[in-house]
Amino acid sequence: MDYGFDEDQEAYRQTVRRFATTVLAPHYQSDDKTATFRRQQARDMAAMGLTGLRIPTEHGGQEATAVIAGIATEEVGRADFNATYLIINTALISDIIVRNATPQQQAAWLPGIASGETVPxxxxxxxxxxxxxxxxxxxxxxxxxxxxxxxxxxxxxxxxxxxxxxxxxxxxxxxxxxxxxxxxxxxxxxxxxxxxxxxxxxxxxxxxxxxxxxxxxxxxxxxxxxGGFVSVMQGFDYSRAIIGLGCIGAAEASLDEALQWSRDRVAFGQPIGTFQGVAFPLAECATYLKGARHICLEALWRKDNGLEHSAEAAMAKFWAPKLAAEVIHQCLLTIGHVAYSSEAPIGQRLRDVIGLEIGDGTAQVSKLVISRHLLGREFAP
Ligand SMILES: Cc1cc2nc3c(=O)[nH]c(=O)nc-3n(C[C@H](O)[C@H](O)[C@H](O)COP(=O)(O)OP(=O)(O)OC[C@H]3O[C@@H](n4cnc5c(N)ncnc54)[C@H](O)[C@@H]3O)c2cc1C
Structure with a gap:
């Protein structure tokens, strides 16, 4: 078994992190305040290849693996959780078009998605x-x-x-x-x-x-x-694991902030990280995040390798957004009043990830899929 990213995947992860930190993160809170989607964001993300991840190269895309799409989503989620929606939408819709549309339709529709000119x-x-x-x-x-x-x-x-x-x-x-x-x-x-x-x-x-x-x-x-219902729903298997990684990215960013705060903040003459009441909840957050991240990546790896992955994708979808909300909440409490202000991004991350406990299917739907897998269709129709 090999649990690490290979050299190319790791290099890609670092490239997306640099891009997301410098280009996307500065707008995360201001876009929330104005409640607007900026076209420039689509253009910037397209220039990085993030709107064409699942599009064949002949149509201007990256033809990336599902794992690469997951890596991109996690890194973008760390910097600007809401920008992950553009990756999710373009990846899911491109997959649907590639699998079901004619070559002429693909040639007409996919280049615009890849270039960021068509927001779908x-x-x-x-x-x-x-x-x-x-x-x-x-x-x-x-x-x-x-x-x-x-x-x-x-x-x-x-x-x-x-x-x-x-x-x-x-x-x-x-x-x-x-x-x-x-x-x-x-x-x-x-x-x-x-x-x-x-x-x-x-x-x-x-x-x-x-x-x-x-x-x-x-x-x-x-x-x-x-045939539309089946062809569209098939795509969700894969997007659910990507969604999980976007939520985990937002939680990881919050955990990084809480850990740094625990090193720096002094109370009763010592850094608060030396109190087990502060450190242990963060240790639990890191443990659960690692577990959920493994499930998401396994679902994507299984897809890339042509293996059945519906149950893993459903596990990713029900657990990761819920866990992300719990972790971000814990990190907010660890940082205290400073994190409760809208000047800090952490409260916004909490509001944001809750949406994906509902969007793309609720936890109950995911648990139905998992139950069918475990028990058989006759027990969970
Ligand atoms: C942030 C966000 C983004 C979204 N983006 C899109 C989008 O781009 N496109 C789109 O089409 N939709 C989108 N949605 C809608 C989303 O897919 C639906 O909200 C979701 O499918 C649930 O439907 P509902 O909200 O109408 O709840 P309902 O279906 O009314 O369900 C209400 C509650 O009952 C539960 N429930 C229902 N049936 C069962 C059952 N059989 N067993 C157990 N429990 C059950 C549900 O889990 C839920 O808790 C988005 C939603 C959000 C919040």
């Missing part, structure tokens, strides 16, 4: 259907040249900023088999958007999107008609 989103959730996504209602009505879309999507990451969306719509009967996926131009005048006033991750502009007869052509259908 994924539109599944509706006001009436979150976890039970297979019951979605947004309707695709057949026309001579394609379809028109009618209905509402909600809770869409980068929904205010996105140029294009993978939109799941009902083209047939009830259930998953009646759902198709479309690549939709979100600048069409029939699309209107409204932003959420969120607790955290304010920079990603989570939004509701209303489709009032939005036209899509035959050539905008991704994969087979009626």
């Amino acid at each position: 989103c994924i539109c599944i959730t509706e006001p009436g259907h979150g976890t039970d996504a297979a019951s979605l209602e947004l309707k695709a009505v057949r026309t001579d040249t394609g379809w028109t879309l009618h209905g509402e999507k909600t809770s869409i990451t980068l929904g205010m900023a996105s140029d294009r969306g993978v939109v799941l719509a009902r083209t047939g009967g009830p259930g998953a088999r009646g759902v198709s996926a479309f690549w939709v131009d979100l600048h069409h005048p029939t699309v209107t958007r409204s932003a959420f006033d969120d607790l955290g991750s304010r920079a990603i502009g989570r939004a509701s999107l209303h489709f009032d007869g939005t036209p899509v052509e035959d050539g905008d259908l991704i994969g087979a008609e009626g």
